Amino acid sequence: MTFVLRIVAVALCGLWMRWVSPVVRLPLVARAGVYVVGGLVTLAVEMILCSAIHLRWSVAALLVVPIAAGVASYWPLKKRVEGAIDEGPRPFSSIVLIAIAAISIAVLAIAVASGAATSFDLLLFWGPKGVRFAAARAIDINFLAASDNYLMHSDYPPLVPLLYAWTMLGKPALNWWGVIATAPLFLLLSTGMINGFARYAKVAQADAITAIFASLFAYLFIMNAVGGNGEPALIFFETLALCALTCTRTRADEHAIVASIALAAVVLTKVEGTPFVMLLLGSFALFGDAPFRERLRAVVKASVGPILALGGWIAFCAHNHLLDAYRPSGGALTMRALASAARLVGANASFGLGYLPWLIPLALVVVGRKRAALPYLIAALGYGAFLTVIYAHSSDAGVYVAWSATRVLLTPLLFFVFAALTASSTGAQAQARATK
Amino acid sequence: MMRREYSVELVCAIAGSLLFLSLSIREVTHKGAGFVPTIVSRTGLSPQSSESSLLLLEEASRAIPHDAGVVFLNPRDRSKDWIHYAVGVGLMPQQNVLYPHAIDSDPAIQFLVVGTDPFDDPHYAPWRTLTHGTIFRRK
Numbered sequence: 172m173t174f175v176l177r178i179v180a181v182a183l184c185g186l187w188m189r190w191v192s193p194v195v196r197l198p199l200v201a202r203a204g205v206y207v208v209g210g211l212v213t214l215a216v217e218m219i220l221c222s223a224i225h226l227r228w229s230v231a232a233l234l235v236v237p238i239a240a241g242v243a244s245y246w247p248l249k250k251r252v253e254g255a256i257d258e259g260p261r262p263f264s265s266i267v268l269i270a271i272a273a274i275s276i277a278v279l280a281i282a283v284a285s286g287a288a289t290s291f292d293l294l295l296f297w298g299p300k301g302v303r304f305a306a307a308r309a310i311d312i313n314f315l316a317a318s319d320n321y322l323m324h325s326d327y328p329p330l331v332p333l334l335y336a337w338t339m340l341g342k343p344a345l346n347w348w349g350v351i352a353t354a355p356l357f358l359l360l361s362t363g364m365i366n367g368f369a370r371y372a373k374v375a376q377a378d379a380i381t382a383i384f385a386s387l388f389a390y391l392f393i394m395n396a397v398g399g400n401g402e403p404a405l406i407f408f409e410t411l412a413l414c415a416l417t418c419t420r421t422r423a424d425e426h427a428i429v430a431s432i433a434l435a436a437v438v439l440t441k442v443e444g445t446p447f448v449m450l451l452l453g454s455f456a457l458f459g460d461a462p463f464r465e466r467l468r469a470v471v472k473a474s475v476g477p478i479l480a481l482g483g484w485i486a487f488c489a490h491n492h493l494l495d496a497y498r499p500s501g502g503a504l505t506m507r508a509l510a511s512a513a514r515l516v517g518a519n520a521s522f523g524l525g526y527l528p529w530l531i532p533l534a535l536v537v538v539g540r541k542r543a544a545l546p547y548l549i550a551a552l553g554y555g556a557f558l559t560v561i562y563a564h565s566s567d568a569g570v571y572v573a574w575s576a577t578r579v580l581l582t583p584l585l586f587f588v589f590a591a592l593t594a595s596s597t598g599a600q601a602q603a604r605a606t607k
Numbered sequence: 608m609m610r611r612e613y614s615v616e617l618v619c620a621i622a623g624s625l626l627f628l629s630l631s632i633r634e635v636t637h638k639g640a641g642f643v644p645t646i647v648s649r650t651g652l653s654p655q656s657s658e659s660s661l662l663l664l665e666e667a668s669r670a671i672p673h674d675a676g677v678v679f680l681n682p683r684d685r686s687k688d689w690i691h692y693a694v695g696v697g698l699m700p701q702q703n704v705l706y707p708h709a710i711d712s713d714p715a716i717q718f719l720v721v722g723t724d725p726f727d728d729p730h731y732a733p734w735r736t737l738t739h740g741t742i743f744r745r746k
Contacts, residue, residue, distance in 0.1 A: 264617055264621070267621065268620060268621065268624065271621070271624045271625060271628055272624070274628060275624070275627065275628045275631060278628065278631040278632055278635055279631065281635055281640050282631075282634070282635045282638070282640070285635070285638070285639060285640040285641055285642075285643060285649055286643040286645060286646050286647060286648035286649045286650060286654075287635065287638035287639065287640070287649035287650055288650070289646050289647060289650055290650060290651065291647070291651060291657075291690070291694075293646075294647070294661075294693070294694045294697055294698075295690060295693040295694065296693070298697040299693050299694075299696040299697035301697075302696065302697050302700045303696060303700075305700070306700050319689075319692065319706040319708075322689060322693070323693075339700075343700065343701060344668075344698075344700055344701075345697065345700070347646050348646060351646050375616075376616050376617070376620065378620075379616055379617055379619075379620030379621075380620070382620055382621070382624035383620050383623055383624050383627075385624070386623070386624035386625075386626075386627035386628045386631070387623075387624075387627045389627070389628075389631050390627045390628075390630045390631040390634070393631055393634045393635065394630075394634060396650050398646075399646070524630070527623070527626070528627075531619060531620075531623035531626075534615075534619045534623075535616050535619055535620070538615050538616055538619075539616070595616055
């Protein structure tokens with residue numbers, strides 16, 4: 172029960188996101204996810220700041236400011252609610268698609284509840300960190316710095332362990348079942364965000380993309396057994412960032428502040444979050460389907476959150492002598508190693524399904540607005556290249572690829588889903604500009 | 608033209624999402640569904656031993672006094688000390704779980720939690736016998 176209440180409290184901590192102008196105009200299914208992301212970032216930032224100034228965490232102290240901000244956000248709201256989307260009844264095909272999405276998430280929930288969708292990464296890495304942080308009521312610097320814990324990677328982005336610590340604060344143990352249940356929860360919220368944002372932006376095939384996303388990621392979460400690990404959270408945050416940059420009605424920077432907050436969460440969740448941010452913003456700025464100035468404004472605004480979050484975390488680690496993965500390191504890179512790693516990544520990218528997870532979104536791109544999909548396809552290619560270089564640097568690429576490739580390839584797959592989404596949009600933004 | 612494109616998209620989406628849904632159902636059916644005692648009872652290479660370890664630690668964490676120095680150990684395979692240590696840290700938050708550098712000479716280690724494998728050390732004596740293993744206490 173405590174676990175559920177703490178998760179609800181996370182959403183309440185993000186209610187202040189109502190201050191961000193277009194959020195209240197989004198459908199409720201999208202707003203729910205936005206509030207949870209806002210709450211997670213708020214709590215994570217508070218917990219890091221408290222640790223930096225040696226202030227022990229307490230539930231009440233962490234809740235005061237975000238809850239007060241959330242309550243205050245209800246006052247000046249009347250004017251801003253105008254313009255909320257007004258939709259007619261949905262066709263039968265939409266109901267079928269939404270039903271498929273809902274059943275897919277339910278199947279994931281059954282897999283999780285049956286102890287069939289988690290891995291030892293949770294028991295060896297994410298969970299122990301959360302438990303020790305909760306016990307210390309702070310980011311436990313002594314624990315992270317201890318040589319016995321070198322595999323805990325002292326400077327690894329802390330958001331997921333901080334979430335687990337938050338749910339355990341003041342309690343004797345972590346609710347492990349609750350922790351793995353976050354996988355279907357994050358997928359449900361991500362699905363709601365995709366559907367809500369796409370409907371807001373009048374994407375013609377909003378429900379089709381929703382069904383593809385939910386069924387594909389439910390399957391890959393089960394296949395990769397990622398319940399309680401960092402991947403469901405990372406995909407959740409990446410989804411919001413992509414929604415915020417993709418699904419706009421008027422200007423490309425309409426949701427840039429939301430994107431900024433989601434990208435802050437991305438860089439605080441996994442190390443792979445940083446190349447995601449760079450590739451997304453880079454390709455959006457260079458190849459986006461909007462006037463250059465608008466794109467530039469969006470990218471500048473969206474980059475503030477991740478820069479502050481990552482900079483703050485690295486500064487915290489440097490100050491406490493915890494730098495490990497973020498310390499610059501070199502190493503010889505040969506063409507042979509690159510080619511070998513590319514072959515291995517390419518083979519794993521089929522997911523044992525003849526590359527269908529890529530081909531199905533790609534089919535929607537082919538019949539849609541290909542130009543609009545370009546930034547996301549380029550970002551996916553860039554991410555594939557990044558993974559290849561990282562694996563080529565490793566001592567035994569074969570082992571590392573087999574261990575992790577089908578999990579880290581979830582991010583470029585998400586780019587493909589958004590390529591399909593933008594390709595099937597009616598270009599509401601372009602139409603809005605044309606009518607000005 | 609527009610209608611045809613939309614119908615292609617719909618067919619792709621429905622067929623694709625039904626395919627992925629059926630793959631999910633196949634995966635769950637293959638792994639098994641229904642109540643299990645631990646979160647890893649149907650996962651990993653040896654779900655049975657993982658389940659036993661988690662149940663043992665759960666029992667041991669209730670039995671061993673708070674803040675006591677504890678090592679969780681598999682005497683048959685010391686190459687996996689780090690794994691046992693990390694799992695112990697997560698599942699025994701009330702105790703001070705330690706790395707088994709020197710179990711015979713480190714005075715901070717007061718208890719050893721060992722599975723059903725035979726274990727004999729002159730510095731420790733059996734303290735509690737649990738369903739899935741034994742707790743040893745420093746003599």
